[in-house]
Amino acid sequence: DPDHTTETDCTPLIPCSKYDYVLVGKEWPDDSEHDRKQKAFIKTLENKGYQTQKLREKNKVYFGILAPEEIFSKYAYLLKNPDNCSEEKMVSTPTRIRIVKFMLDNTFIGNGEKLHALLKEKVFEAVFPLHEETEQKKLINKWARWTACFKQQPINEVRMYFGEKVALYFLWLGWYTYMLVPAAVIGVIVFLYGLAFFESNPLIKEVCEGNSTIMCPLCDKCPMWQLSETCTYAKVTHLFDNEGTVFFSMFMALWATWFLEIWKRHRSQEVCKWKLNNWDENEEELALDLINDSDCTPDRYQHSYLRSILVMVLVCCMIALIIGLAQALVVFRVIATVFLSDSKWQLLSDHANTVAVMMGAVLHYLTITIMNKVNRKVALFLCDLENVRSNIGKERNFTVKMFTFQFLTLFSSLIYVAFFLGRINGRPGSYVRIAGMWRLEECHPSGCITDLFIQMAVIMVLKQTLSNVVEFLSPWVSYKIHNLQDKSPKGGSESNCIRDSWLRNYHMNEVDAFSLFNEFLEMMIQYSFTTIFVAAFPLAPLLALINNFFEIRLDAIKMVSLERRMFCKKTIDIGIWLQVLQAIGVLAVIANGLVIGVTSDFIPRLVYKYIYGPCAKGATDIDCMSGYINNSLSTVYMKDHNIRRDFELGQLIFNGNNVTQCKYKDYRSDDDYAYTSQFWLIFAVRFAFVLLFEHVAVVIKFIAAWFVPDVPLAVKNENLDRKFERLKRELRKMENRTTDI
Amino acid sequence: DPDHTTETDCTPLIPCSKYDYVLVGKEWPDDSEHDRKQKAFIKTLENKGYQTQKLREKNKVYFGILAPEEIFSKYAYLLKNPDNCSEEKMVSTPTRIRIVKFMLDNTFIGNGEKLHALLKEKVFEAVFPLHEETEQKKLINKWARWTACFKQQPINEVRMYFGEKVALYFLWLGWYTYMLVPAAVIGVIVFLYGLAFFESNPLIKEVCEGNSTIMCPLCDKCPMWQLSETCTYAKVTHLFDNEGTVFFSMFMALWATWFLEIWKRHRSQEVCKWKLNNWDENEEELALDLINDSDCTPDRYQHSYLRSILVMVLVCCMIALIIGLAQALVVFRVIATVFLSDSKWQLLSDHANTVAVMMGAVLHYLTITIMNKVNRKVALFLCDLENVRSNIGKERNFTVKMFTFQFLTLFSSLIYVAFFLGRINGRPGSYVRIAGMWRLEECHPSGCITDLFIQMAVIMVLKQTLSNVVEFLSPWVSYKIHNLQDKSPKGGSESNCIRDSWLRNYHMNEVDAFSLFNEFLEMMIQYSFTTIFVAAFPLAPLLALINNFFEIRLDAIKMVSLERRMFCKKTIDIGIWLQVLQAIGVLAVIANGLVIGVTSDFIPRLVYKYIYGPCAKGATDIDCMSGYINNSLSTVYMKDHNIRRDFELGQLIFNGNNVTQCKYKDYRSDDDYAYTSQFWLIFAVRFAFVLLFEHVAVVIKFIAAWFVPDVPLAVKNENLDRKFERLKRELRKMENRTTDI
Structure with missing residues (x-):
């Protein structure tokens, strides 16, 4: 066997940086x-x-x-x-x-x-x-720098440098950012609409002037309070809970459909240029196997229903764990509030609620961070268990699991706030209590949507900013440190060139098979935020737009200048992520329908306006919504022994007077605390609305999918022509062969 | 140019019946x-x-x-x-x-x-x-006769004779029939369950013993009546409206999913044997174009949004027309009843209702027959308007439109009966009247599900039997007549053989591009019946099973012996029909959810049992459902002027006594006729049930789709091996070529 290995000092056989x-x-x-x-x-x-x-x-x-x-x-x-x-x-x-x-x-x-x-x-x-230095410089010039922000991305050049998958990531990200513009604009308009009209709103007036309405305590140690105390809160709520939001969340559900439809067009337009029509990932794997070892036998597909069941059960357990963690946080907050308010420190016991919420937030952040790692490990373990044949299959399975886990980790607390908080609390006299002791959290009489809004804003602003900074800064810092350490002189000779190039590449940040996956995952989570609970937070698309505007450049700079060269798969589409996008689209329709129907006060207000309000009773001189707040509250009387038992003595005194009655947000009869007919009517309308919303959205989705062809006409014809030309060439070849003989 | 044409008398150039x-x-x-x-x-x-x-x-x-x-x-x-x-x-x-x-x-x-x-x-x-006589005889022997009923179909031989599409039709039909067996068995069990327990049911007892309950008239000229008069009706209703049906319709919604999933497996198993993996219909069309004329230019794709909108508008118009026709029938029945009961013939005016229903049924049958033709013409016209490039595309578009139209033609009256009949009638004192004059039809106090059942039974039994008889008898008769007319002697010589063969084929029944389409369409409509309103008619799968058992042989005999040889497309799947099946599956989930939630009395009974009934109030010694019928009726008093106005004087007398009050099926307060809290509660639970049913079904569908791989393991590995072998062969070829040089 000849030994090709040459030491550095000999003249190298191959020109510098041409090594694979x-x-x-x-x-x-x-x-x-x-x-x-x-x-x-x-x-x-x-x-x-x-x-x-x-x-x-x-x-x-x-x-x-x-x-x-x-x-x-x-x-x-x-x-x-x-x-x-x-x-x-x-x-x-x-x-x-x-x-x-x-x-x-x-x-x-x-x-x-x-x-x-x-x-x-x-x-x-x-x-x-x-890295190839000349190509790298070209990319930096054209793409991987801040001044290129408003230029179109040179997707084809990215593809020729990093491969198809990275190119598709940037193509998708660019397209998503572009599509966020209309969503962000309408979101801002909806926000401004809420801002413009909220001063004059009769509902807000009713709350702010509600001095005489004494409300029941919101927690076990809390005092009674006046309705007017939540004046500010009511104003904020109305910013996000008005007709504009209803319209906007419908719009976003459609936007998600529209986005997918024209993304498919956009992709096929771009990919058509790559001429990969007959591309087959499976075939490539087989061919490479064969080239590597011509005697190999290919891995065969394996499948076992037992294993599938096991994986399904484990996935369910994991999901239960993740949801359980969110519930544990809720329980933690409830218990912490009680313990803190029992504290000897005056400061702590006065602000027990706030401190508990803050502790909860910190704990939530910790859980997310830890679960991030756990989710990855579990998803990898489950994929190993499934024992899928091909790399594509493995990647697909991993993606689905990882996304599901991450999604639930981030969203389960939001789901709790949106659909359960304040809905399962019982009523004065028979509060629902954890372990029979601790009352559940309440949301405000203006509706729970503000709680949802705060959660959303915190997660979106904090998470995005933080993760972007960490994601970019840590490679940047480590690259700079390495460069400082390695200040050896650069020579012009071939061997020095090799040394420089190899060392420079070595000192760049590591990339692995997950690097691109992580970028995609991050974006999918963001896409979920912008579509799923957008009803509670119309500014989400704007925040996403701003973030993505930077994200594209940050990612580009990172990949080109800070990290080692990525090795990527050839693909013609974003693969399983498209299905993830579709799933998010479906969830968005369901969640938006539920948020409007169940979380927001849209339906109760509608019912009041058209059935129970003054206008429905024929009054024409007053606002149709006046009296709504009072109508939405029920009363308990302290003379009832069962009611009094639920409160402490201190709570029964307000402003020095004995309280004889207090109000709480619910539709119950004053005598037997049974739900009123209005409650059931609202309940029915809520469900009818959700049902209608979902079905209309599905029909519109179908029509949109039919109306917008997945592949643009030009691309179709281009492919047709190519196929035809190939057949023509082959026919000519055959005829020539026949005449030759 | 040489003239190959030879007159019969010369010796033919080509062996008999080898002509294309x-x-x-x-x-x-x-x-x-x-x-x-x-x-x-x-x-x-x-x-x-x-x-x-x-x-x-x-x-x-x-x-x-x-x-x-x-x-x-x-x-x-x-x-x-x-x-x-x-x-x-x-x-x-x-x-x-x-x-x-x-x-x-x-x-x-x-x-x-x-x-x-x-x-x-x-x-x-x-x-x-x-037809090739020897092959034909083989097929008759093995397949196209009654004695082959219990043998497996020789799909591959069918394929080698009629082509892939016909083979797939029979493969699908056989599979569908096979899958109907469990559905039919469970359907029969559910039916027997209803039959076994209905005598002892307290609800039926309540109705049959309701002598003292005087019910309000069901139509403008009808008299008051006693609840006990509907005793038989209540019994029949309970046959179809019990817990068994609820279970069965859930089962059938899942069955549809299950059917599709394992059909995909079954198909791919069969098709794998055909080795058509790389088959591309588009490519074949291009190749044939090229072979036919090497200078041709292929038709290019065309698309115009304007045209799409036009087609969509026209489709909507057509749908509106079809639904309108069903409504017109309703109006016709209502008006006919009134006019008939005004008739001078005692016989006619006594049975006005029955006669009107019968006239309606005849008219309905006529509409269906006419619309059959109209639908085809309109669908063809719309397809021409769309101007789709390829034959596959045209066929797909035609199929979708034709199926939609036919489906609505047959189902719109069922939809009316299931979801609207008796729900929009108002109440005594303010009945909803067409044009302010004619009261709408009512359904019985036992629930509307029996009306649905009767409609279903009539359509399924009549339509299937009739259409099968017509479909088979008409070609059979016309073939026999032709054969009688053509009793010329058969000779043994070559030219006589040609004459015999050609004449025999000519005298067979014509087939066209629609022949197979019609068979498919018929089966899809049947599949719709067996899945969509199965809640009202648990015997539907059994009827379908019996029908299909004959249908396979009838179709086979018709194709092999009575019709000219069919020319069929090569395909590897049933194409757009799979999507149609999927759509029916989705509709089945929605419709079954709605039938149980809205049409049947399942929810009101549940609510009564757990909230308003004696058991909910703590009674333990009586049946939980006792009092249900009385609870589900509301009362109007004749002393109210508004109520009395709605009835004629003759109607106010029952059994010679003045009636002071009558009952009707609704949940309304006796004083102000407003809906009670129970009504809204039931309303809310109905919607909640539908919502839950749909979402659970969707989740189960997803899990089933994930759990059952579309392609069986063996087929996957077979394809993998084939691909691998091909690559190996090519690599060897390349290496040989290299060494040759």
Whole structure:
């Protein structure tokens, strides 16, 4: 066997930075196990025809790897060269990187250990392809900098550098950002509409002037209070709970449909240029397997219903755990409030509620952070358990699980606030109590939607800003530190060029198979926020728009300048993420319907206006909504022994007077506390509304899907022509062959 | 140009019945325009290399056509011979028939007229491929006869004779019939359950013993009546409106999901054997275009949003018309009842209601028959308007429209009965009246589900039996008549063999592009009946099962022995019908939810049992449902002037006594006739149930879809192996080529 390995000092065989991959490992003592394995791996590669180059630097060994051309020509032949649809043998750099990655991953040394195992054992520290400096500079110039913000993204150039998947990520992100503009504009208008009219609203007046209405205590230790105390709160609520929001959440449910429909068009328009029509990921995997080892047998599909059931059960357990954690937080807040208000510190017991909420928020943040890691581990474990054959299948399964877990982690508290908070509390005299002791949290008499709004605003603003800063700053800082440490002089010779290039790439931040996945996941979560509970927070699209405007550049700069070169799959679509988007779209319809129908006071107000209000009774001189607040409250009288029992003595005194009655938000009869006919009517209308909303939305979705063809006409015809030309060429070839004979 | 045409008397060039097609036309006078066109067409074919043979018989000319082999070898080359995945040039007979059909259809004579135009002008009367007697006999033996009922269908042989589409139809029909077995069994059990317990039911007892309860008249001229008069009716109702039906309709909603999921598996298992993985209908069309005329330019896709909107508007108009017709029938019945009861004939005025219903039924049948034709014309017109490029696209669009129209024609009256009948009638004192004059129909105090049941039973039994008889008998009779007319002696010589074969085929019943479509459509409508309103008619699956058991053989015998040979498309799935099945599945969930929630008395009974009944009030010694009927009735008092106005004087006397009060089915207060709290509660629970039912069904659908893979493991691995083998072969070829050089 010839030994191609050359030490740095000899003139290298290959021009600088043309190496496909660089493997880096510690310089282990001669003949140690690690050293032997290192050498064995390189030897195996050389036997397969790879050219290698070794470089020693500061206790590290660097191996440059150059794959034999034969691999690429086989690939081009077998797959009819997907890079340019011809029989030319040149494959594009991302394809080349991908192929070599596959070959490296499936090369094993004598004892059967593959690269993955060697990396785990620290035989090698890192494996990465090299950035191409000229291309990199071009990309920085055109794309990966702040001044390029308003220019169109050079998607094709991104594709030629990072591969199709990264290109599709940026294509999608750009498109999403673009589509957020109308949503953000309408969101702002809806917000301003609420802002403009809220002073003159009779409901707010009624609350703010409600001095004489004494309300029942909101918690066990709290005092009675006047309705007018929530004046500010009512104003804020009306900002988000008006007809504008109802319209806006319908709009956003449709927007999600519309977005998907024209995204499909936009994608197919872009992808058509790539000429990947007959692309088949499965086929590529088989072909690579075959090229790597012509005697291989392909992995076969496996399926076991038992395993499916096990996975389903485990997924359900995990979901139960995640939802349980959200409930635990609720219980924590309830109990903490009681304990804090029993505290000896005056300051603490006065602000027990606020402190409990803040502690809850901190705990919530911690849970999210921890669950982030747990979710990933569990999803990976479940995917291993499923034992899916192909990489695509594995990725798909992992994505679905990870998204579900992350989604629930972030949204379960919102779901609680939106649909349960303040709805299952019972009434004075028979409060629902946890373990028979602690009353549940209440929401305000103006409706629960403000609680939802606050939660949404906190999560969106904080989470996005924080994660963006962390996501960008940490690679930036670590890159700068490495650069400072490595201030060795740059030379002009070929070997110095190799050294510089390899070291520079090595010192960049690591990327792995999850890097792009994480970016996608983050965006999907954001998309969920902008569509699912948008009824409670019309500014969400605006916040998302601002965030994404920066996100595109941050990601671009990070990928081009701060991280090692990414190796990415070839794809023609965003894959399973499209289904995730569709699922979010469906959830958005359901959630928006429920928020308007159940969370907001839209339906009760409507019912009051048209059935119980003064206008329905024929009055014409007063506002149709006047009296609404009073109508929406029920009264309990303290003379009832059962009622009095639920309050402490201190609570029964307000402003020095004994309280004989107090009001609470519910539709109950004053005598037997049974729900009134109005309650059931509102209940029925709420459900009818949700039912109607969902079905109308589904019908509109169908019509939109039918009306907007997934593939634009030009693309269809382009594909038709290509197919026709191919057939024509083949027919001519056949005829020529026949005449030749 | 050589003239291949040979008169019958000469020895034919080609063995008997090996001709691809036979064209039949009247024997027109020499040099008439029709004659010239006939000759021109045959001439054109000959110029293209077709061999032809002419036969004169009883004023008809028959032209046998044999296509040149070159066409088939080109086809096999261009499409990698889908018939056996090799480069062999033999194509299967159905493929051959299909190719020649395409060529014939796209051959035009001098003035540009194609075969389609010539057929319209009666230049030719018929174009058909010939049955192959030996194969035909094999099929009759194995499949197309009654004794083969319990044997598995020889799908592959059907495919090799009639092509893939017919094979898939029978595969689907067989599978559907098979899957109906469990549904039918459970349906019968549910029916028997109702039958077994209905005597002892307290509700029925209450109705049958309700002598003292005087009910308000059901129509303007009707008398008051005692509750006990509907005793029988209540019994029948309980047969179909019990917990068993609720369970059964849930089961059927899931059955529909389950059916689709395992149909997909079953299909892919069967189709895998056909080795059509890379089959592409579009590509075939392009290839055939090219083979027919190598200078052709393919039709390009066209799309216009304006046209889409126009089509959508027209479809909506048509739907409105169909629904309007159903409403018109309702109005007709209402008005007819009044006019008939005013009739001078005692007999007629006594049975006004029954006569009106019967007249309505006849009118309904007429509407359906007429709309059948109208729907087809409108659907065809709309498809022409849409101007879709490919045949597949046209077929898809036609199918969707035609199914929608037919479905609504048959179901709109059921929808009225299920969800509107008796719900929008108002109350005594303020009845809802058409044009302020005629009261709407009422349904019985036992619930409207029996009305639905009667409608369903009539349509299913009558329609299916009738249509099967007509569908089979009419071709059978016409075939027998032809055979009687044509009793000429059969000879053994080659030319006689040709004459016999051609005449026999000619005298068989015509088939066209719609023949198979009609079979599919009929089955889809039946599938709709068995799933959509199954809650009202648990015997529907049984009826469908019995029908299909015969349907398979009837269709088979018809196709093999009574009709000309069908020319069918190659496909690998049932195409758009799968989406139709999915849509029916969705509708089934919605409709079953609504029937249980809204039509049946399930929810009111539940509410009574747990909230208003004696058990809810703590009584333990009596049946929980006792008092239900009385609770579900409201009272009006005749002392109220407004109430009295709504009745005639004669109506106010019952059994010779003045009636002071009467009861009607509703939940209203006795004083102000406002809905009671119970009404709104039931209303809310109804909607909540529908909402819950739909969402649970959707979730189960998703889980089922995930749990049951669409493609069985074996098929997946088979495909994988095939792909792998192909790649391996290609790689070897490449390596050989390299070493050769």
